[in-house]
Amino acid sequence: MTSQTTSKGHTLADLVQHDRVHTSLYTDPAIFEDEMDKVFANTWVWVAHTSEIPEAGSYKTGYIGRQPVVTVRDRKQQVHVLLNRCRHRAATVCEGHKGKTNSFVCPYHGWSYSLDGALRGVPSPESYGDLLDKADYPLVKLRVEEYAGMIFATFKDDIEPLVDFLGPARKWMDLFMKQGGGFPIKVGGEHRFRFPGNWKIQLENTTDAYHFPLVHKSFLSSVDKQTEEMLDFVEGPGFVEDLGNGHSVMVMIPDLVDLEANLEAPIPERFAALAEELRADYPEDQVRRIVRAVGGSGFNLNIFPNIACSMAFFRVLRPVSVTETEIHHAVITMDGGPEAGNRARLRMHEHFQGPMGFGTPDDSEAWERVQKGSNAGTDQWILLNRGLAKEQETADGRRSDVSAETGMRAAYRQWKKLMTA
């Protein structure tokens, strides 16, 4: 595909311009196939938060692009990301979403692997004579690195270290993790849903403040006045910043960038009852820290290509086909923190997120409409020039107003770099 031109006479590089991308990025199955190799199998991809595999033997299955993988913690606490495929005849060795195991045993012929992927046992080995050295057939292992509890893996052995790939995104990850309110953060369950549209439509949405007052009008009608005013940020002082390597941050509520600052500010009305409940068990300074953390961070951090740290949850995207995407919204709770605080978090998540939330279904409808509309016209473009007029260079990258499409331009710049390398 890279060296070829599309049916409209564009090269792959032409499809991404500084202020627009070609509609075929949403609709062309050949481009999607190419993305699986050149994007998902060619960069750092998020696989789990450390709290999802807390103990030796804890595992989580998932996908990198369309390839099934298992993320597992071994007996020495080392994390491995293994291809979920028996080396004998390819059957998956681990089913189920999350759990705990002592080993991985293929259900087909019983080949068994230890938690670090080493091939341990082959039933009735005599038939192989000396043709099978077990040391040659471990589960295929990916390179794994971790930052701020976020576990990433890559197929690309010579890629830059994760910390370099994340770059300035790291400081935003550090800020995001403050929503533990003094406790370690823990994934407390997730909503999973699919929508009939291309994965990049969802990727864009995480730094799209512009849609919020319109698409989420019904959500805004369901919250108290103070929350509604807090979420009225489109013409506010926030910003979007391109952080390099496809990552970007959208700050909607600047006051909630650092959850450990400004603890003396009045407790918002919606948290008054929670604060009162917490006062029975915690001193006032800790009550304030927890309550401020419960509402979540005032920004969305989009880490290319598949994970976002978004207000009070992790958004994970999984490309299924050129026109289908699976989304996980994982709620973040305080590990060992007050149940009342965690319950508030869970109820807030249910209010907006998931297939029955007051927010997600409307996002999903908008994304579905983008995919449907993308079939109109034969050589049309998607405009991404909002906020370009006032975009300024910064120490970390480029910045414009909160409803600028700066984050989308950042993601497509990285997409182009990977797809045309």
Next chain:
Amino acid sequence: MNIELLNHASAFICQEADMLDHGEYPEWLALWEEKGLYIVPINPDETDFANTLNYACDDAKMRSLRVARLGSGESISTSPAPRTIRSVSRFRILADDGKTVTVRCAQNLREFRKEIQKHYTANLTYTLVRDGDSFRIQQKVVRLLNASDALQCIGYIP
């Protein structure tokens, strides 16, 4: 088997299903106890709904907000509103302490909206409080057959 109670409870549940299919939301809200909970869990085996993430865990306030949203015209995922037809059957009384009755039944729900028909099957478990010659709903748990899978968005009250 107490056929009279079974008939009584199933008639109440069929009526509730008919209200939801026909958008009679004020009447539906009036069926509830003030402290009642409407729950759609993610894990069908879950029992601690308060301390786990659900698809919905609505108290009286959230139920009325949910109803208001469905009728507001402000939500693009519910305008046009999906049409639903649900069948409820296989009623069984699980418990009866004289005041409250626990009933389990099966629900097959078909949804149609904008060119697509979907099918959701669920176990429903009701805790009903006797109220004169009828009941009020103390708890309704909708355990979707595929709740642990990735779902598509649901723009109505299942």
